Amino acid sequence: MLKYILLGFINYRPSTGYDLKQVLDNSTGNFWHAHHSQIYTTLRRMEKDGLVASEMMEEDGRERRVYSITEAGLADLQAWQDSPLTETAPVKEDLLVRVFFSGLRDIPAILDELRLQRVLHQKELDFYQGTTMPHLINEHNPESLSSIDPLLWLSTLEFGIRYQQMYIEWLDQLIARLETKI
Amino acid sequence: MLKYILLGFINYRPSTGYDLKQVLDNSTGNFWHAHHSQIYTTLRRMEKDGLVASEMMEEDGRERRVYSITEAGLADLQAWQDSPLTETAPVKEDLLVRVFFSGLRDIPAILDELRLQRVLHQKELDFYQGTTMPHLINEHNPESLSSIDPLLWLSTLEFGIRYQQMYIEWLDQLIARLETKI
DNA sequence: TATATCATGTAAAGAGTTACATGATTTT
């Protein structure tokens, strides 16, 4: 999947691994993330497979490896877009595993953990409700995104907002229930 | 993480890999899943590490390898419970990646994909709203779960229900928006 | 001058998926 995310962004514009790490953190971080090590190695593999081509460029004395999409890469991206998902993505939520097996733990200790999670999820919600998407949309000149791109991008951002809101409501409900059990 | 899920369930009662696969599918499937191949290999590694011990048992002519938790396993489980999570779990949602990069796709094709996802998420919601948890709770005799177990288990189930409801609402919103763009 | 950011990588280990492989019992 990371391959297609990288292809998708490189298709918007040629990019370095560093660029892509920033872009991922500030736009897809909400539903997909990757460490820089994985991004760099995946880009190299994609180049070996002929999906992208790279060129070292010097800018302000900095050496940057800029990747561009190839014809084969564009074909791969389009083939992926044309084969729709027929399954749902499985959820993996560490906290829920912990909650499930917390029957023998101290209730105040569980509450501490849940309250910390509430703070962290509120922080993520604040981040998504901040300036993330407008900047992504403004970076592209209006002509290049005549289509439904902004609608789709904002929708994925709204997913993140809904998710964090749901998560916080759920945490509040669980915290309230546990507070009556102390 | 799978290690702790397996330890957690084996701590409730000695189990086989097959048992654990069923239990995972019917209780944690909502926030954690694993293929049988991963469960079997993880159990073997855990046995090598002394966290569980296995014994072949014959039942109705079937050979079953039953795993029990060891003292070291229980200590490991408790140590994990005592070190709270200080981060949130990253979300990985394939569909959102696809939506993000659907700017050049045919809108009717996107809508088909979203409507199929709606059906699939509705199915999952129906499943979670079905009989999953009561049976898990009834399987244990009431004395063995005098604590807050049912409350915690039901809360994780409610997370799944809230998640699917949120997902469907989000899909409906996006579908409605795209329908105006045809 | 120290810290942060820019920039790119490798190595090793762990987690997870997919395919292969087998054979018994139970239900239709």
Added chain:
DNA sequence: AAAATCATGTAACTCTTTACATGATATA
């Protein structure tokens, strides 16, 4: 008799994380 379920595993591959490693430039 066929299909489904019970039951256990291995092999190969891919994905992901964590740690190691380096060096330049920009900011405080």
